[in-house]
Every structure is written in structure tokens, then in C-alpha cells.
Amino acid sequence: MPALAPRNRPWQYQAVPRWVYVVAAAGALFVLVPLVGMVAKVNWGKFIPLITSPSSLDALLLSLKTASASTALCIIFGVPLALVLARAQFPGQRILRALILLPLVVPPVVGGLALLYTFGREGLVGRSLTVLGIDIAFSTTAVVMAQAFVALPFLVLSLEGTLRTAGQKYEAVAATLGARPSTVLRRITVPLVLPGLLSGAVLSFARSLGEFGATLTFAGSLQGVTRTLPLEIYLQRETDPDAAVALSFLLIAVAVVVVALTYRAPQQPARVPEPTEAAAP
Amino acid sequence: MTRIFRKPAAAAALLLTVSLAACSGGAAGTGTTAAPGSTPGLSGTLTVFAAASLKSTFTDLATIFEKDNPRAKVALSFDGSSTLVSQITQGAPADVFASADQANMAKLSDARLVEGTPAIFATNILTMVVPPDNPAHIKTFADLARPGVKVVVCAAQVPCGAAAKTDEAAAGVVVKPVSEELNVTSVLGKVTSGEADAGLVYVTDAATAGDKVKAIPLKLARPTVNKYPIAAVATSQKQALAKAFLTLVTGPAGRKVLRDAGFGTP
Amino acid sequence: MTLEVDATVAGRRLDISLRVGAAETVAVMGPNGAGKSSVVQLLAGLLRPDAGHATLGGRTLFRTGSPGQWLPPHARGVGLLAQEPLLFPHLSVLDNVAFGPRSQGGSRAAAAAAARHWLGAVDALQLAGRKPGQLSGGQAQRVALARSLATEPELLLLDEPMAALDIDTAPFLRSLLKRVLAGRSAVIVTHHVLDALMLADRIIVMDRGRIVEEGPTAAILAHPRSGFAASLAGLNVLTGSLSGTGVVTPDAGLVAGRLAGAFADGAAGGGVAAVGRAQGLGPSYAAPGPGGADGMAAFPPSAVSVFLAPPQGSPRNCFPVTVTELEPLGDHIRVRAGRLAADISPAATAELRLAPGARVFFVVKAAEVAIYPA
Numbered sequence: 001m002p003a004l005a006p007r008n009r010p011w012q013y014q015a016v017p018r019w020v021y022v023v024a025a026a027g028a029l030f031v032l033v034p035l036v037g038m039v040a041k042v043n044w045g046k047f048i049p050l051i052t053s054p055s056s057l058d059a060l061l062l063s064l065k066t067a068s069a070s071t072a073l074c075i076i077f078g079v080p081l082a083l084v085l086a087r088a089q090f091p092g093q094r095i096l097r098a099l100i101l102l103p104l105v106v107p108p109v110v111g112g113l114a115l116l117y118t119f120g121r122e123g124l125v126g127r128s129l130t131v132l133g134i135d136i137a138f139s140t141t142a143v144v145m146a147q148a149f150v151a152l153p154f155l156v157l158s159l160e161g162t163l164r165t166a167g168q169k170y171e172a173v174a175a176t177l178g179a180r181p182s183t184v185l186r187r188i189t190v191p192l193v194l195p196g197l198l199s200g201a202v203l204s205f206a207r208s209l210g211e212f213g214a215t216l217t218f219a220g221s222l223q224g225v226t227r228t229l230p231l232e233i234y235l236q237r238e239t240d241p242d243a244a245v246a247l248s249f250l251l252i253a254v255a256v257v258v259v260a261l262t263y264r265a266p267q268q269p270a271r272v273p274e275p276t277e278a279a280a281p
Numbered sequence: 282m283t284r285i286f287r288k289p290a291a292a293a294a295l296l297l298t299v300s301l302a303a304c305s306g307g308a309a310g311t312g313t314t315a316a317p318g319s320t321p322g323l324s325g326t327l328t329v330f331a332a333a334s335l336k337s338t339f340t341d342l343a344t345i346f347e348k349d350n351p352r353a354k355v356a357l358s359f360d361g362s363s364t365l366v367s368q369i370t371q372g373a374p375a376d377v378f379a380s381a382d383q384a385n386m387a388k389l390s391d392a393r394l395v396e397g398t399p400a401i402f403a404t405n406i407l408t409m410v411v412p413p414d415n416p417a418h419i420k421t422f423a424d425l426a427r428p429g430v431k432v433v434v435c436a437a438q439v440p441c442g443a444a445a446k447t448d449e450a451a452a453g454v455v456v457k458p459v460s461e462e463l464n465v466t467s468v469l470g471k472v473t474s475g476e477a478d479a480g481l482v483y484v485t486d487a488a489t490a491g492d493k494v495k496a497i498p499l500k501l502a503r504p505t506v507n508k509y510p511i512a513a514v515a516t517s518q519k520q521a522l523a524k525a526f527l528t529l530v531t532g533p534a535g536r537k538v539l540r541d542a543g544f545g546t547p
Numbered sequence: 548m549t550l551e552v553d554a555t556v557a558g559r560r561l562d563i564s565l566r567v568g569a570a571e572t573v574a575v576m577g578p579n580g581a582g583k584s585s586v587v588q589l590l591a592g593l594l595r596p597d598a599g600h601a602t603l604g605g606r607t608l609f610r611t612g613s614p615g616q617w618l619p620p621h622a623r624g625v626g627l628l629a630q631e632p633l634l635f636p637h638l639s640v641l642d643n644v645a646f647g648p649r650s651q652g653g654s655r656a657a658a659a660a661a662a663r664h665w666l667g668a669v670d671a672l673q674l675a676g677r678k679p680g681q682l683s684g685g686q687a688q689r690v691a692l693a694r695s696l697a698t699e700p701e702l703l704l705l706d707e708p709m710a711a712l713d714i715d716t717a718p719f720l721r722s723l724l725k726r727v728l729a730g731r732s733a734v735i736v737t738h739h740v741l742d743a744l745m746l747a748d749r750i751i752v753m754d755r756g757r758i759v760e761e762g763p764t765a766a767i768l769a770h771p772r773s774g775f776a777a778s779l780a781g782l783n784v785l786t787g788s789l790s791g792t793g794v795v796t797p798d799a800g801l802v803a804g805r806l807a808g809a810f811a812d813g814a815a816g817g818g819v820a821a822v823g824r825a826q827g828l829g830p831s832y833a834a835p836g837p838g839g840a841d842g843m844a845a846f847p848p849s850a851v852s853v854f855l856a857p858p859q860g861s862p863r864n865c866f867p868v869t870v871t872e873l874e875p876l877g878d879h880i881r882v883r884a885g886r887l888a889a890d891i892s893p894a895a896t897a898e899l900r901l902a903p904g905a906r907v908f909f910v911v912k913a914a915e916v917a918i919y920p921a
Contacts, residue, residue, distance in 0.1 A: 122475035137476045138431065138459040169633050172593050175620035176627040177647035178698050184621075187646070191637040216467060220460025221436065227461075234463050238363050238438040 035252065042249050043242045050246040058224040059232035060250065066140060066228060067208035070147035074204040077148075078155035079197065083185075085156065086163035104153045111149050112217025119145065120218075142219035143226050147208035154207050155200035162196025163189075202262045206255050324352035327522045328374055330365040331357065332381035332509070334405070334465065334485060338542045339379065345538075346529050353522060361464060362440070369394060369514060376517040377526055379509065381405075382440040386510040396520065399510035402531045404545035405483045406504040407444050410472050410494040417478035422448075422499050425456045425479055433468050433477040436461040441468070444505040445481045452501060469494070483507065488543035506545070548701040548732050552590065552608075554599025559585045560756040567702070572733040574747035574764070576740075578775055581753040583736040587706045590734065591627050592620035604701050621650070626700030630707045632687035634679035640666070640690050641675040647698035665693040669723060685716030689723065696727060703728070705735040709742065718919060721745060740768070740782050741845065741919065752776050782845055783887050789842035794918055802844040802864050804916030843919045850915035851889035853882060853899060854908045864916060866909040870901055884909065 043050070050056065085097050103111050119126045119136050129136065136142050170192060174184045190197070212230040219226040221235070229251050237244040327346075331339045336359045343355035358365070358375070362385040369375050370392050378395075379402070380386040386399050411419050417430045425432045434456065435442030442461060449456055459477065462468045469486050471477040473493040487496035511530055513523035529535055536546045550567040561582045567573050575583045588594035590601065592608070595617070601608040608623055610616040634643050644662035645655075653661065666672045669689040679687055688708065695703060708724070709717040724735075725745055735746055743750050743764050750767045752760040752775055760773045767776050787796035793803040857865050868884035873896065875881075880896045882889045889909055891899075901907065 116474055116476065120474055120476050169629070169631070170635055172591070172620070173627060173629070173633045174635070174646065174650070175593075176591050176623070176625060177650055177694065178621050178624075179646070179650035180621050181619075183650050187650075188635060192635075194637075216463060217470070220433065220471065221462055221467075222458065222460045231463065235436050235438050238361075238436075240438075241367075 038245060038248060038252075041245045043246065046242060047246050047249075050240075050243045051250050053243070055223055055227075055232060056243070056247055056250075059227055059229045059247070060254075062140070062143070062224060062227065063209055063229040063251075064254070066143045066147055067205050069144045070151055070208040071201050071205040073144065073148040074152050074155040074208075075197070075201055078152055078159060078200070078204070079190075081152075082156045082159035082163055083189075086160045087168070100156055101153045103150045104157075108150055108211065108213030109217050112146055112214035112219075115142075115146060115149060115214065115218040137218075138220045138222065138226060140219075140225055143215050143228060146214035146218045147211045150211055150214055151204035151207040154203040155197075158200030158203060159193060159196050162193045162200075166192045166196075198262055202259055206259055209251065209255055209258075323350045323522055323525055325519055325522055326354040326356055327376050327519060327526055328356045328358065329377045329379065329526065330369060330373070330375040331359055331377075331379040332362045332365070333359045334381050334483060335359065335379055335509070337489065338538050338544070341538050342530060342535060345534055346526055349529070350525065353525075355526070363388075375514045376519050376523045377511065377513055379511040379530070381507070381509060383508055383510055384440070386512065389512075389514075394515045396513040396515045396517070396523070399512040400527065400531050401508045401547050402511050402535065403509040403539045404547065405485055405507040405509065405543075406499075406545070407441070407448055407481050408484045408487050408499060409479055409497040410469065410482050410487050410490070411479045411497060412472060412475045413492065413495050415495060416475075419479050419497060421497075422452050422454050422501070425481075426454050431459045431476075431478045432456050433460045433462060433471045433480040434458045435465055435468055435481070436463060439464060440507060441465045441481070441483060444507055447505040448481075448499060448501060451503065451505075452499070483543075485543040508547075509544075548604035550590070550601070550603050550702055550732060550734075552599070552601035554589060554596035554601060554609075556585060556589065556594060557597045559594075561585045561589070562757055563753075565751065565758065567732050567734060569732060570730045571749065572728050572731070572735060572747045573749045573751055574743040575734060575736045575751045575753060576738070576743060576775065577753035577759075580755075582756040583753055584706055585756075586753075587627070587704045587734065587736055590623075590702065591625050591704055592618065592623050624698070624701040626695035626698055626703045628688075628692055628695045628703070628705045628708045630710045632679070632682075632684075632691035634682075634687055634691055634694070636679050638679075639675070640671070640677050640679065640682070643679065643690060644694045644697050647694060651698060661697050662693075665697040666690070668696070668727065669693045683716070684712050685720060688712060688716075688720055692720070692723070692727070701732065703731055703733040705733060705737075707736050707738065710738065721919075740784075741843075744768070744784065744843070745919075750776075782847060783851070785844045785886075787842060787844070789840045789918070792918060793913075793916075794842040794844040796844070799866050802916060802918075803913040804844050804846070804864075804918040805914060806918050844916050845919065846911050846916045848881060848888040848890040850911050851887070852910045853889050853891055853895070853901070854910055855899060857908050858910055864911045864913060866911075868907060868909050870903050870905045870907060872903060873901060882907075 051060075081100060085093065085100070106114075116123065116137075118124050119129070119142070121127070121130055121135070121137055126136065136145065166189075170188050171184050174188045175181075179187065210230060211228070212234065215221075215226070215228060216231060221227045221231045227235070229247060233244050233247045233251065236247060329339065329343070339357060339359075343357055346355055347353060360368075362380045362382060365375070365378060365380075366385050366388050369378060369389060378386070378389060380389075380399075383399075386395070389395050390399070409419060409422065409425070411417070417424070417427075419425065419430070424430065434445045437443055437446055441464075445456075460471065462471065465482050465486050468477075468480040468482050469490055472480040472482075473490060484496065487494060511527060513520060513527060517523055539546055549569055550565070552566075553564040555562045559582060563582070563586060565573075565586070575586060577583055585594060589596060590608070596609060596611060598611045600610040603624065606618070606624075607616050608618050608625075634640070635646065638646065641659060641662050644665055645658040648658035648661040649655065663672060663675065666675055669692050671686060671689045671693060674682060674686055674690060679690070682690065688711075692708070705724070709720055712720060721742065722745075728735075728746055735742060737743060737746075747764050749762065750760075750764050751758050752767070752773050754773065754775060760767060760776050785794060785796045785799060785802055787794040787802070789795075790801060792806050793801050795801050857867075866884075866887060868887060870882055870884050872883040873880055874883065875893075876890065878892075879890045880893055880901075882891060882896070882901060884907070887909055899905075899907070
């Protein structure tokens, strides 16, 4: 069936004008050169002792722990949110989407204040929690909440986009095959949007790892409990710039490794490869 | 995503820096050789980098200075002392630096960026602050060591935290804070929001917060006194203007403004 | 299972009343935008009616009013095969087909067994381990058919199942459908008159959301009332038994043509077994080769020339006919002669002095005649 072959081969025309490459290179340099500048500042002789001091290790472990927990929270709440935003239709949907994405544009400190006035001891919800004996302020839980607050939109945005392009036809077909909505979600929708979910989770993790303002405002700063790596960097800068630079490098390295391992650029839904039988006579 | 949302902000910050530099550059060279004090002949823009805790007092002092010298302008930049020091060492166009502690002024001296000897113009001591209703019934410094009392202090790496450590040692009080904040504003914020039962801040911070907190003196025989030094920056092209401002701050008018805000004066 | 539906969908200007008997296949035809696919979606539960009701084998699929009733798609027992195969890309072929039985509560082993059975029924068992991305269009659509059958649906909906297939692959799926639709209630949306002829017991012609004509396939094509049915009926179709690359018809003798699609490859390659391998067929489905089996020859009126005397020497099909009717059709004249029709220019009509009752010869090149196994 030679007729099949040309149709499945993607076209190779690339419509990127040359000047775009120049501007793109400038943009890339704008991001990369400061990183190089920082790496150049690292005192490599003292690097290992600096990043293995008890306070540094505490901060690193706490950051990894809380960022993982907040990413889990983002998945638990973000997947249903993205589904509702992408699939359902109800009044006020646009407003809901705008509000959910608000943490993207609001300064993190403002987010921290909002959390404080909600879950703090005197806060809207916090007051009731205090009565129940639950105290969130100054706890690791508060750090996780602050991180999840700022990171949630990343997952929702990423996943909603994937859900919209993934198309509902597969889900409809699955339903006609007798699958209940929950089964469709578990066996069809989630596997189909897994790349989007994964990249959303990675973005959320990276954002959580870098969270500073909301954590500082809402959770405080205590070694091993609430002082995450960014807070430790800020603090070390006061007395030991070498330590701050070393920790900054560590933070970047962790983020780069995580992103490189898991994040892939948003993809078209998998292109159907050339059928293997097309070559048969 | 991160990139999309952060890049414009970074670009804006860059633009801002560039335009600020352009402004002060344009005004450079107009400083005159008039004598110190309120000399009508002084003109030009003086850029003052001052510790964040000096915000209200230095804003008032700048107004007085501009009234005394109608042809002069004062541009103020407030931030943490260490941040300001790193900015100046990286070439930020400061004419005067007022630090919240001597350590940071020493860093600038080490970088040979201080003109002459820094002058101590204000002092500050710590005080306890509690929410207005004082939920933990704090009366004395020793109450901070009671179990269950949520105390917030500055981290030992920042001046207010170092002072707190010294005061605790002097009084023999072992405080287990729930949080060691990165700056004194955060300590105050945790107390005003009612999140913490008590905090240790400077008396001037307590004064600024007004009735949002209740200040309870530590009543130490020999409290840790935090000294505020001020100096002209060596690279400044406006030494005369800078000297005039220093004179104002260390003089009677400056002392009055500082004392009204709760500072001690030497 | 009998399907009865009577429904309106205001948003799509759809207003239909339709009955599909037990083991009956109904073809829904009509111009683009007539609402054919809306009917499929309505029956599958993917589109909500504004008013109406539907029952399938005594069960209510939906009923508007109060209290209304609505059976969600997963509870309807209605299978769907769309234009695209829509195989779940992350599942293997076997898991795709097992998806339905598994969703209906079957054990993993039972679902896999059912999947193997149905893959065998569409001659795709050897594809079981592949991912959908490794299938050709025809293979994928066969697997999709197996998947929709594996739930044992009481009603099978086929929405232009061959429209996305290339011309070589469609005939094979068509004969496969003919086999599996026997004894089933089914609704097939199609643009192709051959589908209706081969697969359907009855045709429904839709236009602008309404049913404008319906009846047994042969009757509709013989006496079209709607314009669309008339345009469908234009195709010349002769039935008989296959013989080599032609069809022996009782009245017109041997009609030479070219075997359509995959069968043509096999014939050209000189062996039926080659067809079986290339298409992934079991030997039993290679049967419609030369000799004996029912077949159908089809050619468009535009391919027919009209002569007053039989032409000499060229390998063409020549049918002696008597003109029964002349009909202007656009910029040409349709010359009808019993079941056959030819489209020629008005000038030619005049030159030949054609009129009803004239005895002429319809001539068509073998290359223009498509031969299908029926």
C-alpha cells in the first residue's frame, strides 16, 4: 500500500525567519548569563563544607520534603480543578478560572498574607481549627500550604491545556463501551493527559522549591521546621555570602535535575507513526 | 510558565535600574563647595541609602534638609543594611549610607568605600511586643521561656537576632522560638497578626506599630545597645552635600526627630 | 432488539422519528449537514434531545418531560464505530478490545478471551500485541469494529465507518461489515450508495434535520423521490456472479471491469494467497476471488458513451439498450435505458437524434467499471 506512505510523513518546511533566531538568542542569554555569573561566584574550595553544614542540609531536606508534599497536594486538587475547568460548563466558570490563576500574578508575599488571614490563629478558618486543637502556623504544614498555594496554578494551567487538546472523542467512545465516568477518567483520560500532568507536576515542584515570600509571611523560619532552602539562602547572605552562593547553586542544580529528568515540552497528541505494514508489497 | 511570567518583571526591574541611574547621573556634578550646614548655596540630588528601620525618621529629615536647602533634593533608598552594602559595593550610586549596625558599616569600610570615620547617630534597644490582648499573659522577660508560649525572634544572623541572643544570655532566659525570622518586620508582622504570643523587636519598631502591639520593656540592667553609624560614601561626587546631610542627622534637629521615634541618641 | 426513537434537538434543527427492527440494518444517507451524525450521537447518548423519547428492546434510552429519563451512554448497550478508529493510543490492540468487556465487569481473563474472539472475527488476532500507532488505517478500523462488537451491543451505530479509509482498504471492511451486521440491529451513516446496497435493508434519506424519504433500499433507488436519492440512484449497478475481473450478469452477459481495491492487488499479483498476507486476512476471507461468488459491477453514467452502432475492436463493454427517457441534468442530458443511464452533452444528443424508443449501444471502458464482491 504505497499510497499510505506520503500521507503519514510530516512536512519539513520550517517558517522561522532568521532574525527570530537572533532575538531568541538574546532572550536565552538574558536568562543564562546571570546563571553563569552566579556559578562564577561559587567558592569551589569551600563548596562541599558549605552545603553540608547542618543548617544547609536541614534546609535542603526540608525543601525536598515540602516541595514533594505540595506537589502531591497540587495533583490531588489540581486534577479535579483542571477537569472541571476544561470539561464542565457552568456559570461563573471564567471567573473561577481567573481566580484560580490569581496566585500566578499576585506577589507571593500577598499570598502569604492571604493564607495568614485565613489559616492563621486569628484567621477566618484558623480560629475554628485552633478550637479543634489544630495549629498550622509555624509548622511544616504551613510551608506545604504556602507552596501549594503558589504552585497550584502551574499544574491546573498545564493540565487544562492538555485536556483541551486531548479531545473528548476517546472518552465518548469509552462511554459507549460501557465504561462509567470514573472508569473513563482512570483508564482513558488520565493516561491520555499523563504527559501534561507530569510536566504540570514538575513545574509545580520547581515552583514549590523556589517558594520564598509566601513561606516567609505565613510559615515563619525555623531550622528544620520551616526554614526552606530559599529562606536559608536569604539568611546566609546576611553573614556569609559564600554560603548563600553555594546554596543558590545547589538549589538551581536540584531544580535543573528535576526538570531535565521529567519535563518535556508540550507535545502534539502522539503522531501516528508510519504503519509498519505499509512497506509490505 | 515560570519564564513567561517572570521575564517581564525582570525586564521591568532592569529598566527601572537603568532609568534611576540615568536620573542621578544627570544631576551629578552640580554639587557646590559651600560650607556644611544649611547653606543656601547647596544644590543637586543627594542619594541616601538607609536601613529599613530608618524609613520614617529619614523621610522626615530629608524634608527638613530640602527645606533648609531649597535647591537640593534627597533621593532615599531603604532596605536591609546588608542588602544596601552589597548594592553599594556593586556600584550603586549612593552618596550617604546609614546602617542599622556597625558590622555592615565595617563591611563597607573594608571595601574602602567609607569617607572619613562613620559617626554613631542613634541607638536602639530591644523590647518585648505582644498582641494588644496579650493572650499568653506575658509580664516579664522570663515569661518568654514558659512552655507553650509562641515566641518569634530574629535569626541570629541578622542584627536584631544577635542582640536578642545576647540579651537572653544576660538575663539567663532560655527562649525556644517557634520561628527565627529573617528581619525585624517579619517578627512584628507575626505579632500584629496574632500568630505569635510575643516577639523581640527594637523599641522603634514597637513605636511604629502603634497600638497594634503592646510593648513590654525587658528591664535589663545592661541591655544590648544597637548603634547606628552613618557615613558619606567615598566614591560620591557630592561630598559637600553629603557632609551637610550628616551634619543635619547628627545635629539637634536630627536628634529630635530620632528621639521622637524612640531611638536613643549618643 | 427493536429501536424506536422520536426526538427533536432544537440546537441542531433535528426532528426525527425512526424505527429499526430486530436484526435490521438501516442506512442513513443525505447531503452534508443533514443531521445524520446527530442521529448517531442522539442514540449513543452523546447528544441530549430537547423533546422526545427512545426505547431499545423495551428499555427506555431517554424520555423528556416530567419525570424525564436519561440513560447515560455507558448503560445503553449501544456500540459506536466512527469515521476515525479512535483506538485508545496508550493501550495495546488487545487491551483496546478488552476495554468494553472489562468495563462491563468481566474478569481480566474473560475480557482478554472475549477480545481474542472478536479480534479473530475481524481477522486481526495477529495484531493483538501492537499499539494503535503501529496500525494502518484499515487495520485500525477493523480493530475498532472488534472493540465495538466485543460489548455485544444491542444496537450498533456506524458513522461513516469507511470515509477515512483509502480506496484500497474500504472494500475489505465493507465485506467484513456485511458479515458482522447480519442478524444485528444497526444504523449506518454513509455517503456511499454501495454501502447502502450491500449492507442495508432499508434506507433513510435525511435533509435539513428531517427524514425526507425512507423505504427498502431497492425501492428507494428504483423510484427516488428526493433529489438526493435520485443522485444516489444515478450509479449504474449490475449484479451477477464474479468471473475473473468481471461479473457475469443474467441479462447483460459478462461485464468486464477492474476489481476494486485489495482484491485488485491480489488478482494482479496472480494469487489469492498474496492478498491474504498483505491484508492480514485469514484464508477464508480471500474467497471472493475469480469464479462463482456473488459480485457487483458499478460505473457512473458519465463513463458511458452512446453509439448508434457497436464500436469495433476495442476491449469495451457494450450494452444494446432501448432509450426510455431523456432528462436534462445540469449541463448535460441523462439518457436512461431501463436500469442503465448515460450522461452526454446536449449537442451529442441532438446529433444522435436520441428519443425514447431509440435503439442504441451503451459503451463503457473496462477501466471505468468497478467490480465488487457482494
